[in-house]
């Protein structure tokens with residue numbers, strides 16, 4: 001008798017933050033669309049649309065293999081991009097393919113979900129925060145979204161701005177109530 005292969009539904013509490021295999025599967029699904037580390041037309045448009053200024057500190061949530069963060073690092077002379085992703089595989093790939101930009105001090109990556117993200121001691125808040133195709137920010141996972149917004153409010157600099165995809169090509173989230 002052949003074995004059935006299919007998806008297993010995980011409990012809501014587990015899927016909300018995701019265990020390691022869920023997170024890596026999610027990353028693999030996204031990385032299939034974006035061939036390796038190339039900046040796709042879709043991401044190039046997003047990078048172009050972000051109101052980046054030299055010296056900005058930028059946080060990318062769900063950076064995947066880091067293509068957008070790497071392109072942005074070219075635009076922030078004396079600034080810095082932090083790319084975060086909850087998938088260890090995504091962060092390993094991003095670090096491997098962005099060695100020069102990381103060495104220049106303009107780019108760094110951290111393996112962490114936005115819900116658990118914290119500034120390090122003495123670290124400045126972010127002028128710009130953005131996320132592309134990340135369920136916690138685009139309404140697909142409302143509970144994770146609430147936690148994510150709490151964190152974003154804490155780490156956003158006064159006057160800072162937050163963008164997600166789904167506009168033309170971006171839309172702004174007004175996070176300060």
Ligand SMILES: C[S@@+](CC[C@H](N)C(=O)[O-])C[C@H]1O[C@@H](n2cnc3c(N)ncnc32)[C@H](O)[C@@H]1O
Pocket residue numbers: 023026027030031034043061062063064065084085086087090112113114115131132133134135136144
């Ligand atoms: C569909 S991929 C998009 C990657 C990239 N932003 C792009 O547009 O090509 C979503 C990425 O977000 C990450 N991710 C999903 N939820 C996250 C969360 N709550 N915090 C941090 N990363 C998350 C996944 O691991 C995955 O790498």
